[in-house]
Amino acid sequence: MFSRFRNILAGGDVVGRDKITNILPTPTQMDLLSQKYVExxxxxxxxxxxxxxLTHYSNEKHDIRDLxxxxxxAGFDYVIETGELLKEEVSKLIIRNQHYKSAQKIITYLLAEVESIFNAKIKAELLTVNEESALKLLFRTHLEREIQTHLGENVLEIYNRQINGMVYFLTGNCHLEWK
Incomplete structure (x- = not known):
């Protein structure tokens, strides 16, 4: 039976029955940076x-006003204490990971994402926010969920507190304006 199949040239896979092809997703930038960080x-x-x-985001611009x-x-007196604590938490996150280039890149990527999401989705809705629970819901809806999808393995252990803290960090360093 096999003798009649001699001298056949296959231009691809030769399969005796069902061919199963597994296509894995291409690793994301965050996946690659996470692997590099572990290494x-x-x-x-x-x-x-x-x-x-990262230096750009960490340095304050020439605005005299603090967070x-x-x-x-902007009328958000009720989040000042929380904002200052979370801003400090992000500063500590940066300092704790400053000696690993890939960690710096991960943090910078996330800061850039937070800045973009805030300016595109959150800033316009701030006019309707008049209490802390509404602000938290706004952050949860637009910021936390989207950033969490980028974190992947989350090798730096960045959670919602730090994600929200990035907003205050960027605000305090004059990269975000609330009004």
């Missing part, structure tokens, strides 16, 4: 150089 950490590949984009004043001016 850097296990190999103790540290850096003392802060990438430019408290910005939130007061």
């Amino acid at each position: 850097e950490k296990s190999n103790q590949e540290m850096t003392h150089v802060i990438i430019d984009e 408290k004043e910005k939130l007061q001016d």
Whole structure:
């Protein structure tokens, strides 16, 4: 029976019955950075150089007002204490991970995403917000859910508190305006 199949040239797969092809999704930028972070950490590949984009987000622009004043001016006095605590938490997150280039890139990517989401979806809706629960719902609806989809393995252990803290961090460093 097999003798009649000699001298056959297949231009692809030769399958005796059902062919099952598994196509895996292409790893995302966050997946690749997470893998790189795990490698850097296990190999103790540290850096003392802060990438430019993270420096951009970490440095305050020339606005004289601090986070408290910005939130007061926009009518959000009721989140000042929370905002200052969460801003500090993000600063600590950056300091804790500053010696790993991939961690810097992950944090920078997330800060850029938070800035984009805030400006595109949240800022316009702030006019209708007059209590903390409404603001939390706005952050949950537009910010937390979307950022969580990017986190993947979440090697830096960034949770909703830190995601929300990024808003206050960026506001305090003059990258976001609430009014």
